[in-house]
Amino acid sequence: MAIDPASLDAPFAALAAFDWGGDATTLAPIDAAVVAAHADAGLRADLEKRLAAVLGSQASRAAKQYACRKLSLIGSAGSVPALAALLGDKELSHMARFALERYAAPEATEALRKALGGVEGDLTIGMLSSLAAKRDAASIPAIATLVTGDSAVAAAAAEALGLLASPEAAVVLAGVTTSGAAAEAVVDARLACAEAMVKAGRKADARAIYEALSKAVGDAPTTHRGRAVRMACQRGLFAAMEG
Amino acid sequence: MATPAKRVAPAATRREFLKAAAATGATAAAPYVITSKALGDATTPPASDRIVMGGIGIGNMGSGDQNAFLGMPGVQYVAVCDVRKKWREEGKARADKKYGNGDCAAYVDFRELLARDDIDAVHIATPDHWHAIMTIAACRGGKDVYLQKPETLTLREGPLMVGAARRYGRVVSGGSQRVLGDYRGIVDPCWAGEVGTIKELDISVGGPSLFCALPGLPTPPDIDWELWLGPAPWEPYNPGRCDGNFGTGGNSWRSYSDYSGGSLTDWGAHHFGGAIFAADLRELQPVKVVYHPADGKHGPYVSAEYPNAVAIHHNRPQPLRPGKPSVAHQGAIQIHGDGVKREPKAVPLYRNGAGSIYADFIECVKTREKPFRDIELAVNTMATPHMIAIAYRLERSLEWDRAAQAFKGDEEANRLVDRARREPWII
Structure with missing residues (x-):
């Protein structure tokens, strides 16, 4: 059933005034319109424009988060600027990613890449998480610069490279200097890369990783973690063998 | 960027590899399940006399799980973790009472519990939004995991x-x-071949979870709200968001989509799990979910179609009436076959005669076998209600490509395959 955009004026007025504890049923027509927009490009464009406008307004955090949730379903390149503007906002960065991570538009990925170099601390981890979820190989050089030392960011950067699990990511991981939790994340990521290599038929490359990690952990590790890594290497070597 | 240089390893074969492992005293491995022993992991303690355990998320189901493990011979329970003080203290008290000491450690942050190298295995019974992160972290730490549904x-x-x-x-x-x-009452006749070739299953259970707009209240001092939320979107504290009762009617985390799949995946884990097990579908995932719109008399319902032409209907308005060749469980599950008797198959039970799913887990920790509800089978099972929920949300039918783990030709549906996690959580 076609939805008249004018019928959404009142629900969007309710959204502008919405806050936690408010009557969410007043927003139900927007929910329904988002679903109906699948078959109505005009409605979709109108909704996207209105939802993006909420992000730049004086609406509450709750209202902006609601808008991000809806944009995550129907958003396109058109709403990327409004969301990108929130990536550095400690309160709304996550919900901006909640939407952008789901966008197929390359502009969304570009916005996350750009933000990776412009935010700090946990927000950087957020960008890493979303870029990895989007399997953005182009971000590997930028991610590579973060895998150093023993910070949570370094660990997350290693994690991201493991999720990307490409030969390029494997090269980066083989050359990094880390310690502590970041070093453990590097091991996990290298194992992920090796598994991807086995699947891709690059068994010799995979074996090289498994052998290096196996050597590092030793023949008789004394911790659960060490034994698990050794187990992963043994399994990997088995999988990477011919015949 | 350059690709890694090719390094040629010795041309050992898998046969030679296992032969070498066997020379260390390891047992031969099945082709699919390669145990640590088969790979020559001589450093792993032998099928242990004592499994050291801890629990993460220790209220409600967590307390039940803890009691089950506490009562099990061979389990030494040493630590609990919960972001809520009350449950943390109650969990510690249960363990301390069992052992007559005060030794059980209590943690707020699960990472501290997982960092303990003396712990062999954990059970996890947090809200659902934490399950994947904690399970993956535990595996990386070399710990075995019993994970609530x-x-x-x-x-x-x-x-x-x-x-x-x-x-x-x-x-x-x-x-x-x-x-x-x-569900043995429906499982046994199905596996005995008495129902014949199973064609359709009807599941009656509640629907998907909801958006939560509860008002913010002052956060009480006995909960770490940031850690309770974890990877979920930040929302203000309200006991209706996080209380751990078993309801899904809007006053429990089980009601809300940031933390749970609602009744559809909560009780659904049981009902779909029982039906899928009875029909021997645990290795499969649906290829299609068909959305049936409301017809004026009844609300919408969704059917999940499997590659072997079996269909599971969720809340179909007029399911077939139970009776031969159908079997039913309390109106929640109906299984319909063609009635042409088939060769019986042995029901895969808990390992080595274990009497419960908890004992099954402990048995497998010792033997390194796959447990009855191995995580892969659980993931397959839960994929069905997740897909059904997405079909309800989008109000349309969807096709699933299992190999790609993606819906075919529906970009919006693929947006719902996952969600961004709040920093600093990443998987």
Whole structure:
């Protein structure tokens, strides 16, 4: 059933005034319109424009988060600027990613890449998480610069490279200097890369990783973690063998 | 960027590799399940006399799980973790009472518990939005995991959890005690071939979870709200968001989509789990979910179609009436076959005569076998209600490509395969 955009004026007025504890049923027509927009490009464009406008307004955090949730379903390149503007906002960065991570538009990925170099601390981890979820190989050089030392960011950067699990990511991981939790994340990521290599038929490359990690952990590790890594290497070597 | 230089390893074969492992005293491995022993892991303690355990998320189901493990010979329970003080203290008290000491450690942050190297295995019974992160972290730490159902919150989480379990050779058991405990009445005739070739199943259970707009209230001092939320979107504290009762009617985390799949995946984990087990579909995932719109008399319903032409209907308005050749469980599950008797198959029970899903897990921790509700089977099972929920949300039918773990030709549906996690959480 076609939805008249004018019928959404009142629900969007309710959204502008919405806050936690408010009557969410007043927003139900927007929910329904988002679903109906699948078959109505005009409605979709109108909704996207209105939802993006909420992000730049004086609406509450709750209202902006609601808008991000809806944009995550129907958003396109058109709403990327409004969301990108929130990536550095400690309160709304996550919900901006909640939407952008789901966008197929390359502009969304570009916005996350750009933000990776412009935010700090946990927000950087957020960008890493979303870029990895989007399997953005182009971000590997930028991610590579973060895998150093023993910070949570370094660990997350290693994690991201493991999720990307490409030969390029494997090269980066083989050359990094880390310690502590970041070093453990590097091991996990290298194992992920090796598994991807086995699947891709690059068994010799995979074996090289498994052998290096196996050597590092030793023949008789004394911790659960060490034994698990050794187990992963043994399994990997088995999988990477011919015949 | 350059690709790694090719390095040629000795041309050992798998046969030679296992032969070398066997020379260390290891037992031969089945082709699919390669145990740590088969790979010559001589450093792993032998099938242990004592499994050291801790619990993460220790209220409600967590307390039940803890009691089950506490009562098990061979388990030494040493630590609890919960972001809520009351449950943390109650969990510690249960363990201390059992052992007559004050030794059980209590943690707010699960990472501290997982960092303890003396702990062999953990049970996890947090809200669903934490399951994947904690399970993967535990596997990386070399710990085995008993994970309450529903094991996943999103479709993407499943393969990541299975991958972590397999990579590190961990025993990861899902946690529906009812699948085998409650549904033998329908499982046995199906596996005995009495129902014939199964064509359709009807599941009656509640629907998907909801958006939560509860008002913010002052956060009480006995809960770490940031850690309770974890990867979920930040929302203000309200007890209706986080209280751990078993309801899904809007006054429990089980009601809300940031933390749970709702009744559809909560009780659904049991009902779908029982039906899928009875129909021997645990290795499969649906190829299609068909959305049936409301017809004026009844609300919408969704059918999940499997590659072997079996269909599971969720809340179909007029399911076939039970009776031969159908079997039913309390109106929640109906299974319909063609009535042409088939060759019976042995029902795969808990390992080595274990009497419960908890004992099954402990048995597998010792033997390194796959447990009854191995994480991969649990992930497959939960994929069905997750897909059904997405069909309800989008109000249309969808096709699923299992190999790609994606819906075919529906970009919006693929947006719902996962969700961004709040920083600093990443999987």
